[in-house]
Amino acid sequence: MAVEHREPGAELDRQFWIVTALIAIASLAWIAFALAWDITKVLPEAVRPADLIDALFRFLLAASGVVFIVVTTYVVYFSLRYRRRADDPPDAIGIQIHDHHALELWWTIIPTVLLVALGIFSVRIFSGIYLEQPTNGLTVEAIGHQWYFDFRYPGINGVITDEMHLPLGVPVTLHVTSQDVIHSFWIPADRIKADMVPGLINTLHFTPTHPGTYKIICTEFCGTLHSDMNKQIMVVQDDASFKKWYEGWKVKNAHASNALPGTGVSSASVNLAGGSAANGQKLFTSKCIACHGTGAFDAKVVGPGLKNVLHDPAHPQLLNGTPANEDDVAKLIKSGFTGAMGHMPSEAENSLSDKDIADLVAFLNTYK
Amino acid sequence: MAVAELHGGGIAEHVHPEPHGFIRKYIFSIDHKIIGLQYMITAFIFLVMGGMLAELIRVQLMSPHGTLVSNDTFDELYSVHGSTMVWLVIIPMLTGAFGNFVFPVQIGARDVAFPWLNMASFWMFPPAGLMLYGSFLMGAPTAGWTEYPPMSLQGAPGTSMWCAAIFLIGVSSTLTGINFLVTLLRMRAPGMTLTRMPLFCWAQLATAPLLMIATTALGAALAALFIERQFGVPFYDPTRGGSPLLWQHMFWFYSHPAVYIMILPAFGMISEIIPTFARKPIFGYRMIAFSSVAIALLGFMVWAHHMFTSGLSPALQLAFMLLTMTIAIPTGIKIFSWVATLWGGKIHFTTAMLFATGFIVTFTIGGLTGVYLAAVPFDLHAHGTYFIVAHLHYVLVGGSLMGIFAGMYFWFPKMTGRFMNETLGKWHFWLFMIGFNGTFIPMHWIGLLGQPRRVATYDPQFWSSNFAASLFSFIMTFAILLFFVNALWSIRRGKPAGHNPWGARTLEWQIPSPMPYYNFKKVPMVFASPYHFSDPLPYRGLEGELDPSVPAPVPAGHH
Ligand SMILES: [Cu+2]
Ligand SMILES: [Cu+2]
Numbered sequence: 001m002a003v004e005h006r007e008p009g010a011e012l013d014r015q016f017w018i019v020t021a022l023i024a025i026a027s028l029a030w031i032a033f034a035l036a037w038d039i040t041k042v043l044p045e046a047v048r049p050a051d052l053i054d055a056l057f058r059f060l061l062a063a064s065g066v067v068f069i070v071v072t073t074y075v076v077y078f079s080l081r082y083r084r085r086a087d088d089p090p091d092a093i094g095i096q097i098h099d100h101h102a103l104e105l106w107w108t109i110i111p112t113v114l115l116v117a118l119g120i121f122s123v124r125i126f127s128g129i130y131l132e133q134p135t136n137g138l139t140v141e142a143i144g145h146q147w148y149f150d151f152r153y154p155g156i157n158g159v160i161t162d163e164m165h166l167p168l169g170v171p172v173t174l175h176v177t178s179q180d181v182i183h184s185f186w187i188p189a190d191r192i193k194a195d196m197v198p199g200l201i202n203t204l205h206f207t208p209t210h211p212g213t214y215k216i217i218c219t220e221f222c223g224t225l226h227s228d229m230n231k232q233i234m235v236v237q238d239d240a241s242f243k244k245w246y247e248g249w250k251v252k253n254a255h256a257s258n259a260l261p262g263t264g265v266s267s268a269s270v271n272l273a274g275g276s277a278a279n280g281q282k283l284f285t286s287k288c289i290a291c292h293g294t295g296a297f298d299a300k301v302v303g304p305g306l307k308n309v310l311h312d313p314a315h316p317q318l319l320n321g322t323p324a325n326e327d328d329v330a331k332l333i334k335s336g337f338t339g340a341m342g343h344m345p346s347e348a349e350n351s352l353s354d355k356d357i358a359d360l361v362a363f364l365n366t367y368k
Numbered sequence: 369m370a371v372a373e374l375h376g377g378g379i380a381e382h383v384h385p386e387p388h389g390f391i392r393k394y395i396f397s398i399d400h401k402i403i404g405l406q407y408m409i410t411a412f413i414f415l416v417m418g419g420m421l422a423e424l425i426r427v428q429l430m431s432p433h434g435t436l437v438s439n440d441t442f443d444e445l446y447s448v449h450g451s452t453m454v455w456l457v458i459i460p461m462l463t464g465a466f467g468n469f470v471f472p473v474q475i476g477a478r479d480v481a482f483p484w485l486n487m488a489s490f491w492m493f494p495p496a497g498l499m500l501y502g503s504f505l506m507g508a509p510t511a512g513w514t515e516y517p518p519m520s521l522q523g524a525p526g527t528s529m530w531c532a533a534i535f536l537i538g539v540s541s542t543l544t545g546i547n548f549l550v551t552l553l554r555m556r557a558p559g560m561t562l563t564r565m566p567l568f569c570w571a572q573l574a575t576a577p578l579l580m581i582a583t584t585a586l587g588a589a590l591a592a593l594f595i596e597r598q599f600g601v602p603f604y605d606p607t608r609g610g611s612p613l614l615w616q617h618m619f620w621f622y623s624h625p626a627v628y629i630m631i632l633p634a635f636g637m638i639s640e641i642i643p644t645f646a647r648k649p650i651f652g653y654r655m656i657a658f659s660s661v662a663i664a665l666l667g668f669m670v671w672a673h674h675m676f677t678s679g680l681s682p683a684l685q686l687a688f689m690l691l692t693m694t695i696a697i698p699t700g701i702k703i704f705s706w707v708a709t710l711w712g713g714k715i716h717f718t719t720a721m722l723f724a725t726g727f728i729v730t731f732t733i734g735g736l737t738g739v740y741l742a743a744v745p746f747d748l749h750a751h752g753t754y755f756i757v758a759h760l761h762y763v764l765v766g767g768s769l770m771g772i773f774a775g776m777y778f779w780f781p782k783m784t785g786r787f788m789n790e791t792l793g794k795w796h797f798w799l800f801m802i803g804f805n806g807t808f809i810p811m812h813w814i815g816l817l818g819q820p821r822r823v824a825t826y827d828p829q830f831w832s833s834n835f836a837a838s839l840f841s842f843i844m845t846f847a848i849l850l851f852f853v854n855a856l857w858s859i860r861r862g863k864p865a866g867h868n869p870w871g872a873r874t875l876e877w878q879i880p881s882p883m884p885y886y887n888f889k890k891v892p893m894v895f896a897s898p899y900h901f902s903d904p905l906p907y908r909g910l911e912g913e914l915d916p917s918v919p920a921p922v923p924a925g926h927h
Contacts, residue, residue, distance in 0.1 A: 018919030043817055046919040053745045060746065063738040067700075071732050078710035079725055082646070083717055091871075093901040094648035095712035104652055107699060107704040115693045118743055123686060126705060130682040184677060184752050188818040191749040195677045197613065198518060202679040203526040218819040221511055221753030222519060224439050227823035273885060343607070 005073035016082070023073050027066040042336035046214050046236055047172075052125045053191040059121060061094040063114050070187050129192060132205040134171035140164060141175045143340055144183030144196035147225040149216060149232050150340050153246065157315060158253040159340040164216070164234045167242035171207045179342060185218035187234055195220060208236040270330040272358045279356075280363025287350050288360075294367070302342055307367045330361050383886050385923040396491075399885050400476060403490050404469030411461040412852070414497055418452035421445050423845055424808075426838040432828040442824035443510035444526075446603060451530065455537045456497050458768045459626065462633035463544055463579060464490065466775050467572050469783070471548070473876035474566045476557025476894065478887045481550040485543055490542035499533035502526075512822055514623070517604035517615050521597060531594040538583045538590070541629075545579025548572055559877075559894035563657070564906075566874045566898055567650060570638025570657040574664035575629050582625035582668070589618035616678055620671035628667040630764060631731075632660055634771025635702055636723045641778050642706055644872045645721035646713030647897035650703040652699060659698030665696045676747045676846050685744050692742035699735050703728060721754030722894070723774035726801055730766030734759060737812070755815030761808045772850065773800070780855070781869050782902030785881040786862030792854040799847035806840025851874035867914060873898040873905060879913045889913055 039045075039054045084092065141152040142164065150159040166172055176185045178196035186193035189212075194202040214236070218229035237245070284294075291302035297315055299305035308315055315324055320337045322328040334357055336346030347357065387393045397403060425445050428434035436686055437445065472480055507524025509515055544648050565573075592603040593615065602608035604615050635656075643650040650656060672680055672688040680688075706728050715721065735768070735778045737759040742749050750756065773796070780788045810833035815821075819830050826834065868877040877900075879888060889912050895904035912918030 049745065053749055056743060056745055057740075057749075060740050060743065064739065068732060071703060072729050074707050075710065075725060075728050078707070078713070079715060079717070082710060082713045085714045088714060091649065092714045094646050094714045096649060096900065096902045097651065097712065098649050098899075099652045099655070100708075103708070104655055104701070104705075108701060111697055111700045112818070115696060115739070119690055119693055120741070122689060122743040122745055126685065127682060129745070129748070130685075162704070181522065182516055186749075186820070188749070190747075193677050193748055193751060195679060197606075197679055199611075200613070200679050202677075215818065216821055217818060220516070221443070221822040223510075223522065224443075226443075226820075227439060227825045230827070279570060304848070 003268065004366050010054070019077050021075065023070055026069050026073070030065045030069060031062045034058050034065060037061075040186055044189045044210065044214065045191070046187065046208060046210050046211060046212060046234070047191075048209055049129050050189065050191040050206075051209075052128075054124060056121055058116075059118070063118075067111075094238065107346055129205055130203070134205070137171035137173050137205075138167065139173045139175065140166070140194070141177070144176070144178035144180075144185065144218070144222070146180050146223050147218070147229045149183075149185065149218075149229075152340070153249070156246070156249050156253055157297070157317060158319070161248055162232055164232075165242055165245050166208045166236050167239045168208050168211055168236055170239075171205065174204045174206070175201045176204070177201045179340070181222050182220050183218045183222045183229070186217045186219045187214055188217065189214040189234075193219060211236045211238065225346055269327055270334055270354050270357050270361075272326055272330055272361055273357035274360030275355075275360075277359070277362040277366050280359035280361070282350070283356055284363055287352065291344075300341070303344055304341065306364060307368075310365055311368050326361050326365065329364065333357050333360060371501075383921045383923045384483070385720055386885055386920070391596075393677070396487060398479070398487050400468045400472050400480045400483065400486060400885055401885075403486050404467070406490055407460050407464035407468060407493065408466075408481070410494055410497070411457050411465055411474060414452050414456035415848075416852075417501065418449050418457055419845060419848065420450035421452065423841065425449060426841045427828070428824060429834045430838045432831050432834075433825050437824070439824045440510060443512075443822070444504065446822060447509045447512050447515070447530075448504070449499060451509075451534065453631070453764065454513055454626065455534055456500065458495075458630045458764060458772075459541060460493055460537075461543070461772050462630060462768065463548070463572075463575060464493065465547060466568075466633060466637065466772075466779070467544070467575075470779060470876060471566075471569045471572045472551060472555070473879070473883060473887055474569050474874050475552065475555065475560050476875050476888065476892050477555040478891070480547050481546050485547050489540045489543045489547070492536050496533045496537040496540070499529055503529040503533070515593070516619075516621060517593060517596070517610075517612050518606070520593060521605060523597075528594055528597045530595070531590045533682070535587055535590045535594070538587045542583045542587070545576045545581075545583070549576035549580060552576065554777055557891050557894055561894075564897050565657075567639035567653070567656055567660075568633070568636035568874075570660050571632045571639070574660040574819025575632045578625040578629050578632075578664055578667065582622045582629075585618050586622035586626075589615055590621070592618075594861050613675070613678055615674050616783055617672070620674045621668075623844065624671040624674065625664075625667045627763065628663055630768045631771075632725070634768045634775075635660065637771050637775040637778070638706060639702075639728055640874065641720050641724040641774050642873075643899055643901075644778075645716045645718060645724070645871050646709055647716070647871075647901050648709055648713045648895075648902065650705070651708040651711075652701070653897065653899065655701050656705050659701045662693060662698040665866055666691060666698075670695065673742055676744050677751045689744050693739065694740075696735070696739050703732055703735070703837035716870075718777065719788070719790055719797055720774050720777035720870075722794065722797045723770050723777065725799065727767065727770040729776060730762060730770060730801075731785045731806070734762030734764075734766050737762065751814060752820055753815035754811040754819045754821055756813060757821050758808045758811035761811075765808070766802055770800075773797075776855070777852075780858065780862075780868070781865035782876055782881045782883065784859050784862065785860055785865060787865045787869065788858045788862060789854050796847050796850045796854065799843055799850070803840050803842070803847055807837045807844055810816050810834070810837050871900070875907065878905065878907065878910050884920065887919055890919055 024104055035058050037058060045051050077148055139154055143150040145251050148161060150161050151164045152159050176194050176196045178198045183196040184193050185196055190206055194204050214234045215230060216232045216234055218226060293299050293301050293305045295305035296307055297304045309329060310324055318324050318328055318332055319339045334347045336349060337344045394402060428436040428442055473765045503526030506526045509523050509527040509530040511519040511523055552569060595601050596603050602610040604610040604612050606612060639656055656902055670688055670692040672684060673692045676685055741750060777793055778787055814830045819826050867880050890905045890909045892909040893906055
């Protein structure tokens with residue numbers, strides 16, 4: 001490293017190289033420590049990308065530690081070595097160098113290379129988190145509320161609060177959304193989070209790799225009890241235990257009557273005689289299609305798919321807990337319903353008449 | 369006269385008449401230096417207020433189930449703390465205060481381009497601050513300084529007041545940006561080419577467009593939030609067709625550049641202070657100047673790195689990640705250049721220099737954790753946790769505030785003609801370093817291990833680190849108190865400093881302290897960069913500046 005403008009004293013002397021050698025040794029020691037550090041000792045890893053993200057973290061720790069050691073050591077060393085001494089004349093000046101192109105090139109190139117490596121490393125990890133399309137996976141939905149999370153599973157009608165159970169080794173597609181304000185769904189042991197934004201569904205992919213019980217924490221301020229939104233858990237368990245848990249909930253929900261959270265159940269019945277399915281279909285396309293598809297229950301838009309609302313043995317009850325028969329569907333459309341998935345507008349809000357409801361029910365009844 | 373002829377008597381030649389009377393001189397002043405000091409005093413008052421809020425926060429967090437305040441009050445505390453520090457302290461301090469006070473003189477101008485506009489900008493600032501604090505009376509905002517809807521739609525009535533206050537300070541910022549940009553481009557003394565400008569001026573030149581352009585996005589976002597809250601027009605409420613992400617995009621389109629508004633001028637100050645005390649030219653002048661501009665430009669293209677968990681498409685995440693990482697390169701160039709400037713110097717460790725040197729280290733930490741957060745997968749873990757709190761305080765306290773302190777010790781003699789006390793200053797520095805690092809280092813790991821930000825109570829496993837952070841924060845507050853004592857005492861009793869106590873070479877140091885209302889009797893002529901310590905000063909026409917027998921310039925053709 002020769003200096004271009006040969007000012008007196010502008011050579012790098014032995015002492016400088018000794019300090020530089022010490023920096024190199026300290027840096028190597030740090031890299032060795034950072035790369036070998038077993039993070040799971042302080043924070044467990046529960047799923048697949050967690051180990052990759054930890055590897056990325058170790059890389060960041062190693063590289064940034066070296067930058068920090070280099071900068072700090074030189075700052076301290078230069079400060080001590082080049083400080084003004086008592087016997088220096090008051091007008092003493094330093095070595096008048098203005099720049100050094102080779103040096104400047106190096107401290108542009110080296111960080112660039114490190115950043116490119118970091119970029120490539122990062123893309124490989126996060127493309128998996130967002131884009132993976134497992135065929136044999138499990139889909140779970142988490143819904144944020146002030147101030148708790150709900151979970152929905154395919155095949156289980158209604159919602160599960162408190163716990164999210166996942167079978168070991170099965171790829172999970174997690175959809176998250178919110179009912180009110182923005183929450184953020186973080187499982188520290190997964191090393192990933194996604195914001196729960198009302199009106200949006202965000203998706204994460206991961207695969208549980210370590211059985212255990214892990215905390216779920218909300219990391220987006222969501223009101224008075226945001227600080228308490230850390231009491232729920234994710235349980236990773238073997239397939240048999242998971243199946244048991246899952247079937248248990250299926251039965252429980254199927255038998256639950258009015259136990260599910262929700263409002264707006266009314267008893268005013270609607271006269272369904274003479275409903276026209278053709279007219280109902282027209283109405284459906286204009287009034288309902290924004291929130292409901294005509295696919296199966298799980299094919300959710302805003303509300304569930306309505307194809308089998310009346311004739312699906314796996315769907316014995318409506319979301320408000322009443323039996324899935326024509327009368328109760330009509331009542332639900334009339335009164336509206338606000339449950340875990342959101343708000344289903346009432347007859348008035350949808351500007352329907354009782355006759356329209358009869359038509360709509362006749363239409364829904366055509367799906368057998 | 370020779371200079372004026374050479375120069376053709378452009379706008380830089382315009383001299384204001386001497387202000388008479390207390391009101392015209394100190395209250396409704398149009399003098400950039402007085403306005404600078406007004407900004408400074410006001411911002412320091414808000415620093416005290418914001419600091420008190422911070423200490424209330426730290427006291428609450430000394431126990432996992434703190435009972436000092438209720439959850440809702442706690443939310444008000446940190447929301448107003450953050451808003452104060454960003455909008456009422458750091459931004460006005462670095463642009464309104466130091467910008468106004470220093471750079472017009474450094475380019476050899478007699479004032480900024482639009483002095484009346486400058487006064488108007490300042491006078492929007494105290495009312496904005498009063499409105500923000502007034503919001504406590506009606507229930508202050510609770511959703512943090514970022515006020516994400518729909519949460520902020522549920523906020524107390526004071527949230528609308530917050531919108532109005534920040535809108536006002538935003539207008540003030542925009543006007544200041546326009547004013548500074550025009551001044552820097554049109555009012556430089558003859559011979560003061562762009563590449564001879566001191567680096568603080570370059571920093572302001574890079575900052576001004578950010579103030580001017582980015583702040584308008586904030587204004588629009590705030591107006592929409594206000595209208596939605598007050599009149600129910602749904603911009604952000606998703607149940608009525610609004611979009612919560614709209615706010616996030618607009619907010620960060622401003623607030624990321626705002627990060628650079630809050631750091632570039634501090635970079636500029638450090639770039640003045642280090643060469644002055646190392647008695648060496650700044651290493652790599654062109655690269656430092658260029659990197660300020662590069663950072664400002666890139667700063668417009670990275671805002672969505674605050675939204676990696678919000679549900680952006682992976683393609684956008686990729687783009688924003690790569691652009692964000694790019695910023696590390698010019699930032700690294702600056703840091704390495706400052707270190708290289710120390711090499712081979714004759715470093716005089718005044719308090720100003722201690723702060724500037726400390727800045728290199730603490731800012732580096734904040735800059736490095738910024739690179740961590742740029743990496744999407746890491747951000748998916750760290751976002752919304754105390755790691756972010758640690759990162760942003762390393763940048764804004766370890767960076768901006770350390771820069772402000774360095775600048776205070778450095779330019780205080782220019783403001784008052786007196787030194788600040790060096791012994792107290794050194795106590796301030798060392799206690800501040802201990803207190804600051806002790807407060808914010810633990811936040812890195814408590815964040816990564818599971819403590820979210822904006823919580824009034826937390827998991828007891830994090831008690832010891834939180835407790836330590838609180839204790840160290842008291843040391844930090846005490847250090848800042850020493851600073852205030854020192855400054856207030858030194859205004860009257862400080863050792864007289866003369867016009868150029870540090871042997872600095874930029875133009876403001878070649879005229880008397882405090883600086884006269886006209887700045888220069890004759891606008892000087894500049895013929896080289898200021899940083900060549902072995903050469904004579906590169907200015908002509910300054911001979912009479914310190915000579916009391918040379919009369920003040922006459923305001924020509926003034927109403
Ligand atoms: Cu929350
Ligand atoms: Cu940013």
